[in-house]
Amino acid sequence: MDLHEYQAKELFRAAGMAVNPGEVARDPGAARALAESYGGSAVVKAQVHSGGRGKAGGVKLARSPAEAEEHAEAILGMTISGLVVHEVLVSPIENIESEAYVGVLVDREGQCPVFMVSAEGGVDIEEVAATNPGAIHRLRVDPRYGLLPHQAYGLATRLYSGSGLARQGARVISQLYDAFVDNGASMAEINPLISTTEGQVKAIDAKVTIDDNELFRRPAIAALRDPASESPADLQAREAGLSFVKLGGNVGCCVNGAGLAMATMDLVKYYGGEPANFLDIGGSSNPDKVVAALEIIISDPGVKVILFNIFGGITRCDDVANGILEAVRRIDIGVPLVIRLTGTNEELAREILAGAGLAAVASMDEVVEQAVRLAG
Amino acid sequence: MSIFVDGNSRVVVQGITGRDGSFHTRQMMAYGTRVVAGVTPGKGGRDFEGPDGRAAPIFDTVADAVAETGADCSVVYVPPAFAASAIMEAADAGVGFIVCVTEGIPVLDMTRAHTLARDRGSRVLGPNCPGIICPGKTTLGIIPGRMVTPGPVGLISRSGTLTYEAVYHLTRDGLGQTTCVGIGGDPLIGTSFVDCLAAFADDPDTEAVVVIGEIGGTAEQEAAAWVSGHLDIPVVGFIAGRTAPPGTRMGHAGAIISGSSGTAAEKTQAFEDNGIQVARRPVEISALVGEALGR
DSSP states (O other), rough: BBBBHHHHHHHHHTTTTBOOOOOSSSSHHHHHHHHTTTSSSSEEEEEEEEEEETTTTTTTEEESSHHHHHHHHHHTEEETTEOOOEEEEEEOOOOOEEEEEEEEEEEETTTTTEEEEEEOOSSSSHHHHHOOOOGGEEEEOOOTTTHHHHHHHHHHTTTOSSSHHHHHHHHHHHHHHHHHHHHEEEEEEEEEEEETTTTEEEESOOOEEOOOGGGGOOHHTTTTOGGGGGGHHHHHHHHTTTTEEEOSSSEEEEEHHHHHHHHHHHHHHTOOOOEEEEEEEEEEOOOOHHHHHHHHHHHHOOOOEEEEEEEEESSSSHHHHHHHHHHHHHOOOOOOOEEEEETTTHHHHHHHHHHOOEEEESSSSHHHHHHHHHHO | SSSSSTHHHTEEEEEEHHHHHHHHHHHHHHHHHEEEEETTTTTTEEEEEEEGGGGEEEEHHHHHHHHHHOOOOEEEEEHHHHHHHHHHHHTTTTOOOOEOOOOOOOOOHHHHHHHHHHTTOOEEEEEEEEEEEETEEEEEOOOOOOOOOOEEEEEEOHHHHHHHHHHHHHHTTTTTTTEEEEEESSSSSOHHHHHHHHHHTTTTTOOOEEEEEEESHHHHHHHHHHHHHHOOOOOOEEEETTTOTTTOOOOTTTTBBHHHHHOOOOHHHHHHHHHHHEOOHHHHHHHHHHTTTTT
């Protein structure tokens, strides 16, 4: 789960970090009032789960309260990467001396948290990694000991030459690690971490992704989820316990298992079609899940055909067949349904479907070809 | 032969009285797995009723189960909140091979569990994996026994149902298996493709290996590099997620293209550069294996 910048900054402040002030405005008048309270000039930033906000025109400097109001007017309601902006963060302008990058995430290879820091901050860190990999310094953290003081200081010396700034930097790096671990994050970054002309090190941006698997034991974090940042289909899928990703083609896919679901999408493409979605109904063959899956898929007006690809292992094909019948009884699908069922109790499943005038095939290639043909 | 486990493996089931744990334990016992003990805190002293009048004693702790029964492998069906702790308990009790089926374990919990297991010299398979099956000998996890048959092919996969799809075709085409291993769909897993390939390399009965990968991470690239230096039997690959968009998690926690890294194209290229034939469709996997073995 991604957090908004202002939410991430709150977590950083709670860890004791020096973060530049700022408050959220939901209308232009509020942005104006905030700019006034900061002495007139301010930076107005779109609060939306997307990188590249600046390039999209979602970050603006205002030299007066009137200008802050104007910028907020322009940014609120703007669409960035398909997401509508409902909130802006208004902060005082800082006198920036240097910009650094500090991030921590879970390293798959090392199976531990890894820090990445660079004196080249304020730009896309992926770009730095590609063009100047030597400018990024990495440190793996042993989860038994956490980030040790000398390690934090060592990282900070990669960012700052003076010992005063390096000490402040080390404090921020330690606090970032605490915020990362204490909130169950899978990624936390500051870009940029600035030093000011007054000699202060502080975070003026914040990005945090929480591990979805942590949310069950962190209700306060789970409550930070912004429903406006999710499509209705995503919301319904999450509530039904389905794994769903909209893709944009016209072949709706309903599959059990993530790997098979991806392979099914790939096969749709192989036969010249375009998958409308990724959807894993999981191991359960609960009819309610099948109904929810079908509702989500047909809510996309682009879908011309729905393809079921079920390989019954633990999942029983007859259960899924009953789920499909139940779904067809409860909702009007309105598009052709093509079904593949193989594995546990597949003969029984075919009989159940045949009783309702539905046919099932046994091969994945066959059902995908059928679906692509029907989608036109 | 088989890798990691065989018909002599003595298995303790953690979470044996839960809904999933009890169901799959009965399946395992019916297949012939030597389930010697179960663990559920607070239920020690009872017996778990298996199929055909068989039973397994239940203990409060893994240490007690190991001391009383000599269990050397465990299967974890414990819910996500307690699963990392269950893995660490098993490792602390000296269990050498720990299969964790549980999906949804917090990744920071797993950084600690993997570290501890490594320190204790235990191998973890998974988490978020279907387990391991040695056809005709034993099964640990949830892979259905019906669809496998003994033979010369080793199979390694990050995905459950895609494994079943591949094995189904192999079995139907008369290409049996030495061992099928599901390594799991999580970003942090205890046993890698390379670990499995190295074990298959030491198994004289394995004449070909199937590697089923997917988007996210670099495990397939590492496997490809290892194969070209160490393995002289044919390897057939498959990568799921050619149509997956970047930056989006595709079901499995580990199936995500980060930036431009971890794509199916990159993994396919790594396979092909190292002499691994790549199937474009799941159905081709078995055909390529058959060709490679001259059948």
